[in-house]
Each structure stands twice: as structure tokens, then as C-alpha cells.
Amino acid sequence: xxxxxxxxxxxxxxxxxxxxxxxxxxxxxxxxxxxxxxxxxxxxxxxxxxxxxxxxxxxxxxxxxxxxxxxxxxxxxxxxxxxxxxxxxxxxxxxxxxxxxxxxxxxxxxxxxxxxxxxxxxxxxxxxxxxxxxxxxxxxxxxxxxxxxxxxxxxxxxxxxxxxxxxxxxxxxxxxxxxxxxxxxxxxxxxxxxxxxxxxxxxxxxxxxxxxxxxxxxxxxxxxxxxxxxxxxxxxxxxxxxxxxxxxxxxxxxxxxxxxxxxxxxxxxxxxxxxxxxxxxxxxxxxxxxxxxxxxxxxxxxxxxxxxxxxxxxxxxxxxxxxxxxxxxxxxxxxxxxxxxxxxxxxxxxxxxxxxxxxxxxxxxxxxxxxxxxxxxxxxxxxxxxxx
Amino acid sequence: xxxxxxxxxxxxxxxxxxxxxxxxxxxxxxxxxxxxxxxxxxxxxxxxxxxxxxxxxxxxxxxxxxxxxxxxxxxxxxxxxxxxxxxxxxxxxxxxxxxxxxxxxxxxxxxxxxxxxxxxxxxxxxxxxxxxxxxxxxxxxxxxxxxxxxxxxxxxxxxxxxxxxxxxxxxxxxxxxxxxxxxxxxxxxxxxxxxxxxxxxxxxxxxxxxxxxx
Numbered sequence: 001x002x003x004x005x006x007x008x009x010x011x012x013x014x015x016x017x018x019x020x021x022x023x024x025x026x027x028x029x030x031x032x033x034x035x036x037x038x039x040x041x042x043x044x045x046x047x048x049x050x051x052x053x054x055x056x057x058x059x060x061x062x063x064x065x066x067x068x069x070x071x072x073x074x075x076x077x078x079x080x081x082x083x084x085x086x087x088x089x090x091x092x093x094x095x096x097x098x099x100x101x102x103x104x105x106x107x108x109x110x111x112x113x114x115x116x117x118x119x120x121x122x123x124x125x126x127x128x129x130x131x132x133x134x135x136x137x138x139x140x141x142x143x144x145x146x147x148x149x150x151x152x153x154x155x156x157x158x159x160x161x162x163x164x165x166x167x168x169x170x171x172x173x174x175x176x177x178x179x180x181x182x183x184x185x186x187x188x189x190x191x192x193x194x195x196x197x198x199x200x201x202x203x204x205x206x207x208x209x210x211x212x213x214x215x216x217x218x219x220x221x222x223x224x225x226x227x228x229x230x231x232x233x234x235x236x237x238x239x240x241x242x243x244x245x246x247x248x249x250x251x252x253x254x255x256x257x258x259x260x261x262x263x264x265x266x267x268x269x270x271x272x273x274x275x276x277x278x279x280x281x282x283x284x285x286x287x288x289x290x291x292x293x294x295x296x297x298x299x300x301x302x303x304x305x306x307x308x309x310x311x312x313x314x315x316x317x318x319x320x321x322x323x324x325x326x327x328x329x330x331x332x333x334x335x336x337x338x339x340x341x342x343x344x345x346x347x348x349x350x351x352x353x354x355x356x357x358x359x360x361x362x363x364x365x366x367x368x369x370x371x372x373x374x375x376x377x378x379x380x381x382x383x384x385x386x387x388x
Numbered sequence: 389x390x391x392x393x394x395x396x397x398x399x400x401x402x403x404x405x406x407x408x409x410x411x412x413x414x415x416x417x418x419x420x421x422x423x424x425x426x427x428x429x430x431x432x433x434x435x436x437x438x439x440x441x442x443x444x445x446x447x448x449x450x451x452x453x454x455x456x457x458x459x460x461x462x463x464x465x466x467x468x469x470x471x472x473x474x475x476x477x478x479x480x481x482x483x484x485x486x487x488x489x490x491x492x493x494x495x496x497x498x499x500x501x502x503x504x505x506x507x508x509x510x511x512x513x514x515x516x517x518x519x520x521x522x523x524x525x526x527x528x529x530x531x532x533x534x535x536x537x538x539x540x541x542x543x544x545x546x547x548x549x550x551x552x553x554x555x556x557x558x559x560x561x562x563x564x565x566x567x568x569x570x571x572x573x574x575x576x577x578x579x580x581x582x583x584x585x586x587x588x589x590x591x592x593x594x595x596x597x598x599x600x601x602x
Contacts, residue, residue: 164507
């Protein structure tokens with residue numbers, strides 16, 4: 001039957017070629033759209049992850065003022081108990097909870113303020129842009145300080161130098177200097193959390209807890225649970241996250257609309273080809289029936305022809321997407337000048353599988369009716385038609 | 389039909405790309421915000437004069453005006469290096485000088501410089517007379533422990549600068565009073581900086597500097 005189906009398709013090579021081309025273009029288009037959709041979503045997610053913090057636990061008060069103050073490296077008038085950190089770290093949705101204790105020491109005669117930040121090791125995953133200059137290392141002891149690039153330049157400090165805090169009488173050794181990042185971290189003095197708590201007389205207190213979730217999608221549940229922490233409230237980067245999710249959702253909807261349209265056109269093309277083929281081959285099919293072919297055999301033959309057209313078209317479409325994807329990406333990048341870093345084309349196994357499944361489904365849907373029509377032809381009537 | 393599909397598909401793809409471009413705005417703002425803050429700024433060597441009125445009253449009580457100049461010394465590097473006894477640093481290619489005026493007469497100059505102290509930056513301010521002698525010195529800012537800060541800011545120690553010039557000896561413990569051992573490192577850095585400032589000022593004033601920016 002396969003041979004017969006192939007012969008039928010190759011007998012009308014031009015028509016078959018046009019149909020296969022239509023399917024290939026549709027599947028190629030679908031593959032590219034899905035791959036770009038996935039790649040863009042992944043890229044944006046990477047960028048969001050790169051921002052480190054997704055929500056913050058801050059003391060009760062105006063949450064947005066608190067978040068703005070913490071993000072800008074300013075202190076809060078109230079503080080959190082250490083138990084809030086335990087609660088945050090125990091939450092299943094929380095990947096990283098980093099405690100922060102911030103304190104400022106104004107130096108009005110110099111027109112500046114020293115901002116000291118107590119941190120622990122957990123801050124590092126939340127600050128992916130942090131790069132320590134050569135010779136730097138993480139806190140060696142309670143008297144170590146890591147300086148932001150601007151702070152080090154202002155104080156003319158290098159790794160190994162001493163740094164004195166006249167207001168608190170503490171002396172530190174510079175164990176690390178951060179490379180310039182363009183963030184407020186550049187002008188901060190980072191010390192160990194416990195040291196900061198002792199230095200600023202805030203035992204077991206925190207200014208804020210920076211939180212990163214295992215998955216941004218878990219944000220709603222995490223907020224509900226963490227809001228119950230006594231004396232604390234959650235501030236999310238909800239606006240940004242919401243905007244991000246909405247835009248990606250809108251893009252996905254449009255992409256799916258294009259995909260549905262392409263597939264529909266592909267189905268109609270195959271349907272048209274097969275129906276025309278049935279009408280043209282009425283006599284031929286009647287002879288088949290007359291020589292003993294069952295309705296089921298005729299149905300399967302036509303269905304197989306439709307499937308062959310779509311499978312071959314789908315494979316060519318995928319090859320087309322693979323071959324031209326990177327060129328199309330270059331064009332896309334021309335339009336989207338600030339697209340996320342990394343490849344936008346994510347032609348993953350899932351995308352390829354989805355495209356092949358859609359190709360098969362197209363063949364089945366498009367071939368069903370013509371095959372059914374062909375199988376219902378009465379041999380005698382068909383032969384009469386041939387005779388006239 | 390395939391062509392029609394292709395045309396519609398292209399139109400929709402363009403719409404998707406347009407929307408994606410707007411999606412990118414979120415990142416634009418992010419990137420721009422970083423750019424605004426992250427510009428490298430010249431810091432070493434440039435030191436502000438923080439309390440101009442107070443210092444003028446103290447060092448130049450008859451002054452009527454101040455004019456600041458930025459002198460470019462890159463053309464005199466050999467002379468600077470010869471007088472310093474070492475190669476000049478990049479920041480020593482320029483010198484910000486505050487000319488102290490009494491009407492049209494120059495009474496002297498004020499120069500300020502950031503010095504690497506033992507425990508943080510020290511800002512040294514020198515008032516220099518028209519003849520090149522030091523009229524007074526002040527530490528505008530320092531981050532040293534109390535004992536060290538007291539020694540370095542004492543009238544006895546800073547007062548010893550008065551009358552000295554680029555040709556004077558600046559040895560600690562001999563020409564300048566000694567300081568406690570804890571302050572020795574920062575004191576040495578201050579003396580080196582004071583001498584360097586006088587050398588730079590002297591070289592700059594020895595002949596017109598082509599790059600002077602009034």
C-alpha cells in the first residue's frame with residue numbers, strides 16, 4: 001500500500017510538490033515561532049534571574065518606601081527579628097533568603113554618608129553581577145570588609161589595606177574590592193552580618209531579607225505565607241514581574257495565533273489536494289473497488305497519501321527552520337535591538353516534537369474527509385462515470 | 389492559498405516583533421539605569437577644597453577673591469620627575485590650583501590632595517605663599533584612629549610645615565616632629581604628598597603652562 005501511495009503522489013509531482021511546500025512553509029514558520037517564543041521567554045527569565053532579588057521581607061510600614069530604601073542602600077527606622085529569616089528560609093518556594101543589616105554613618109563635612117551593610121554568604125547568588133577584583137576573597141574573619149568599587153576609590157584602599165571607622169571605633173582589613181557594577185553596591189562597605197549587628201548595636205535584628213524564589217510562578221503562594229511572619233511584610237517586584245509575565249503572555253498568544261493560522265492553511269491545502277485527487281481518480285478508485293479492494297483499504301490508501309504529504313512537508317519544514325533560523329534570528333535582533341543575551345532560537349526537542357505532532361495531525365484531519373469520500377464510492381457508479 | 393498564508397503569517401510575525409520590541413523596553417530602562425551610574429569617574433588626585441571661607445580667613449585673611457586654575461603638567465613631566473626623584477604618576481599630570489587674590493594681586497595658592505593614609509584616605513590642604521613657602525596646612529578629612537588623628541592634626545605637627553618649601557628637607561623626626569609609631573605610616577604619606585604638591589606648584593609656576601585652564 002505504501003508503494004501504491006508513493007506512486008500516486010509521484011504521478012502528480014507538481015501538485016504534490018506544491019502541497020509539500022505549503023506544509024513545509026507552515027511547519028517551518030510554526031517551528032521558528034515556537035522556537036523564538038521559547039527562546040525569548042527563556043532569555044527574559046534569565047534576565048530576571050540576573051536581577052537577583054524577586055521579593056523582600058521588610059519591617060512593617062510603607063512597603064514601597066522600605067523596598068526603595070533598601071534597594072538604594074539606605075537604612076530603615078525599624079528592623080526585623082532574626083526569626084523572620086528562619087521563616088523565610090523554611091518556606092518551600094524560597095531558593096535563597098539573604099539577611100541584610102544596613103546602617104549609615106553621615107559625614108556631613110564631606111558631603112557624603114558611609115553606608116555599611118552586614119551580609120552573609122547567601123547574598124552572593126543574589127548579586128550575580130558581583131565580581132571581586134584580583135587578589136580579593138570573601139570575608140576571612142569578623143574584621144574583614146569588602147568595598148564597593150567607588151568606596152575603595154574614595155578611600156584609596158586596595159586589598160590588604162586597613163580601613164578604620166572612626167564613629168564606631170572598629171578597624172577592618174580590606175579582604176575584597178568589587179569591580180564597578182553601576183549599582184548602588186559600588187559605594188557600600190560590606191561586612192559580616194554578625195559584625196554589623198555588634199557594630200551598630202542591633203543584635204539579632206535585620207533591616208531586610210532579600211528573597212529569590214525557586215520559580216517566579218510560586219510568587220503568589222510565597223507572598224501569602226511570608227506575609228504571616230510577625231512584624232514583617234512582603235514587597236515583591238510584582239509590577240516588574242507582572243509586566244514581564246503579561247508581555248510574554250501577549251507574545252505567546254500572538255505566536256499561537258500565527259501558528260494556528262499557519263496550521264489551518266496547511267490543513268486546507270492538503271485537504272484541497274486530496275479532495276481534488278479523489279475527484280480526479282474516481283474511475284481509478286472504482287476499479288480498485290471492483291477488483292476487490294475493500295472500503296477500508298481505499299480509506300487507508302488515501303489517508304496514507306495525506307499523511308505522507310504532511311510528514312514529508314513537516315520534515316522539510318523543520319530542516320528549513322534549522323537552516324534559516326539563525327539568519328531569521330539576525331533579522332529579529334535587528335528589530336528587537338535590546339533582546340535578551342544568548343540565542344533567541346530555542347529549537348528544542350519539545351518544539352521539534354510539537355511540530356511533528358502538528359504535521360501528523362494536519363495529515364489526519366486533512367485526509368479524513370477525502371479518504372472517507374473515496375471509500376464510499378459505489379464501484380458500479382464510478383465505472384459508469386468512467387464509461388461516459 | 390499557501391501564498392496567502394505566508395503573507396498573513398508575515399504580517400502577524402511583524403506584529404509579534406513589534407510587540408517584542410516593546411517588551412524589550414523593560415530591559416532598556418534597566419540597562420540605561422546601570423549606564424547612568426556606572427561611568428568611570430576620575431577620583432584619585434582630584435580633591436575638593438571643602439571649607440574655602442574658613443581656610444581663606446585662616447591663611448589669607450586679606451584675600452578678596454579666589455580664582456581656580458587647572459594646570460596641565462604633562463609637558464613638564466621630566467622636570468617634575470627630576471625634582472620629585474621619581475617618575476610622576478598619571479594624576480600628577482594635572483594640578484588644580486586655587487589662586488588667592490587681593491584685588492588683582494596674587495597672594496598665594498591653595499592646593500589640595502588625597503593621600504593614602506594607613507586606615508583610609510586623608511585629604512591634605514596646603515596654603516602656599518607667592519614665594520613658594522607653606523603658609524599653613526590642614527587635614528580636611530581623615531579616617532584614622534583617635535591617637536593617630538590627634539597626632540597628625542596637632543598644631544605642633546602641622547605647624548612645622550609653615551615656612552617650608554619644595555627645596556626644604558621633609559624628614560620626619562628631624563625636620564618635622566616625630567609622631568607615635570601608629571601614625572608614622574600616614575605621616576610619611578602626608579609629608580611625601582606635601583612635598584610633591586610644592587614641586588608640582590613650583591614647576592607649574594616656573595614658566596607659563598600651555599594647558600592652563602582658567
